[in-house]
Amino acid sequence: MTQISRRTLLAMGGAGLGLAACGNGLGSGRGAQIDARVDATRSYLLSRYPGTQDLINKASGVLYMPLMTEASFGIGGAYGQGALRINDVTVDYYSAASASIGFQIGAQQYAHALFFMTPDALADFRRADGWQLGADARYALPDRGGAIGTDTTTTMAPVIALVFGQSGLIAGASLAGTKYTRILP
Template identity: 55%
Template sequence: MARITRRGLTLGLLAGGTLAACGNGIGGDGAAIIDSRVDQTVNYMFGAYPGTQDLMARSAGMLVMPVVTEVGLGLGGTYGRGALRVRGATVDYYSQSSLSGGLQLGAQQYSHVLFFMTAESLLNFRQSDGWAVGGDIEYAYLDQGETLRAETTTSRLPVIAVIFAQTGLRVGATIEGTKYTRIIP
């Protein structure tokens, strides 16, 4: 007979609540919801961080993840949905997920955009069956009023990640170890 402990119940409720919060109406108007969230996120990013407009202009495409939820209580995980845009048009939809373990406690939400700075990096992303973030990525963490660092805007790396709009009670946000998978909303 299985024994339910407080810790097991807490973890189960936390995981269930996280997954329920991530739903966006699969089988319904999921694509329209994702596109609306992506539009709002891009508009916010351009208004708050004007330097990102230059990144978009120089990039081959960008993956916009409007809301990523990250939760950790011993075990942790992240989940979010977004859209890949090429020349301003949505070409695919993706989910983002990761799992982690260790000393962690808290929850947060944030937005992030991956700018594919070369046609090759965009092609590799689109042709992969589940793309995982590797070491060839530059991070730009943005806070209110901060501008992009010069080394970010002149980087020769194939992918630049911009993380912004963090809220919650967890220190730091990272997309390392994150897997992106094409979805049909």
């Protein structure tokens, strides 16, 4: 058996942590990459679902999550990164993660946006250490004609969630149990 000195072990651990930091999406230029994806997602929403312009105009802030990747085989998980924009300016970056268990198998990718319709809802989100989508949120569903179902009861909700762009082999996408955490660019 080969003996490993403490110094070698520490050097290997430091190198491993350095590599992990490079791969975790928090390196230099990462904020610009997230912003570019958010810009593309926002443009897609506005071109595909014109009703989102009204939501954007009324919202105190919008959290765009351009790419969520979900996979499951009995136990599932999803992860993605995005940006919170106020007056169409990025103010913070966030990660979203969720886990699930049950009869499920497959993989999919999707995007979503959270529209914070009141200043209090936005403040609660920004103040929280890790925020979860609550029961007070409403889902706005795009129809095949490209319209967003936003009636007066939906637009009066503190948070409106819009899931779109699903592709993959899992039916549906849910944001229940998703935890949002502020990250550094």
